Amino acid sequence: KISNLKFENFKCFKNIELELGKLTLLTGANSSGKSSIIYGILGSLQSGEFPFQFSPNGKYIEMGDFQEISNNRDKNNIIKISYTISNSISYTIETEWEIDKVRKLPLLKSLIVDTIFFNLQIIKTKNYTFKFKYIAEKDPKKDIYNNEFANKLLDILNENINIIRKDNGKSENKTFQEVKTKFQDSKPYTEFSFNELSELNDIYLIEKGGFVLKQAYDSVVEIFKEIDIKTNYISSFRLHPDRTYYEQTKTDLKVGKFGERYTDQIVLWETKKSKKYKELVNKLNEINLLKDIKTKRLEGGRYELLVRPQENGQLCSLADVGFGISQFLPILVADFQLGNNSFLFVSQPEIHLHPSVQANFADYVISQIKTSKKSYIIETHSEYLINRIRLGIVKEEISDNDIKTYYFRNNGDNVENFPLLLTKDGQIQNAPEDFFKTYMIDVMDIAINSAK
Secondary structure: OEEEEEEEEEOOEEEEEEEOOOEEEEEEOOOOOHHHHHHHHHHHHOOOOOOOOOOOEOOOOEOOOHHHHEHHHOOOOOEEEEEEEEOOOEEEEEEEEEEOOOOOOEEEEEEEEEOOOEEEEEEEOOOEEEEEEEOHHHOOOHHHHOOHHHHHHHHHHHOOOEEEEEEOOEEEEEEHHHHHHHHHOOOOEEEEEEOOHHHOOHHHHHHHHHHHHHHHHHHHHHHHHHHHHOEEEEOOOOOOOOOOEEOOOOOOOOOOOOOOOHHHHHHHHHHOOOHHHHHHHHHHHHHOOOOEEEEEEOHHHEEEEEEEOOOOOOOEEHHHOOHHHHHHHHHHHHHHHHOOOOEEEEEOOOOOOOHHHHHHHHHHHHHHHHHHOOEEEEEOOOHHHHHHHHHHHHOOOOOHHHEEEEEEEEOOOOEEEEEEEEOOOOOEEOOOHHHHHHOOOHHHHHHHHHHO
């Protein structure tokens, strides 16, 4: 998981460093910088090959060109994006980006990756320089690289495979035995130059530094790909409900950032009598949003989504009930799709929701963190959600160490970040005065004190 991040010259931030928790709350007035934190992370994840590529535009967000994401729109800035990844092996990843003068998009200027057993650096001057230092005795996977099975597999493949490598425009054959030697050769230090990032393919890396270099290179990219698989983002703008929907037959029904496809997922879960359908209905009851949800198939490949808002009420069209229901359902469906150990980003989940449901959503998040080891980054204006989190800490339903809360203030020429502490005795520490003006926090203090 991503445990720390640091951005420099990215959007509204000249310099910001945050520690992420199991629940990270981003608070502040409109246009204070909350969304920029989310956008920086999502831009990295949607790139597919981060930290070697950074895509401002993709499946989660669209930020424009380099100038649009550069602080003060200065195209001469160097944008820095850094992360600490805390998995079984910790990675510190620092990147610098300059403008690609042709494409006007971010171009990698430098990369430093640090772990306990390798250091990888790419530095761009006229050309790129690649440096790799390997500490074999600290590598937890060193035995895997040289095990008997791998060697036997290489021998079997050796019978039939030739690998063709292009070098300076000329093609030449390499026997598999030659490549195998490179495959098993683990150099403690490698340094070489190259012109374009696209040159760093598997064979090139193996030839330059052996199989360990290739594995190290791949592991850095895979970190972000693995996080992305278990990640989704629901924006503050979500689609209005329709009276009827055309059923989609896509195999990938992952909810989109505007809430697309969540109704198709409900249809599929209900049709297959999925356990997730029953869990969804139960959670809707717990949150006190709905008592039941059903689908009704119509002619022409269409269907209607029906909901029961009250215990003894009638099923009615989603289009005929409170707008907040259709705005909140995509969040819950997206979270159910992700499963355990996932990472959900949500902007303003409270939109059009009754205050009690906003508070109940906080209870839901706490329970998911405890039971499913999920992580959340929530951008919110809801004092009801924040107060319920405070109450959860006081009642020891969640540890204060698992919650990271930040308040952002945009002063025009710079953005200030205030790390807030939600304490075990219900206090909010380190908050500036305008935080309490933005969020009507004090009204909850009596209830919190009574719960101590």
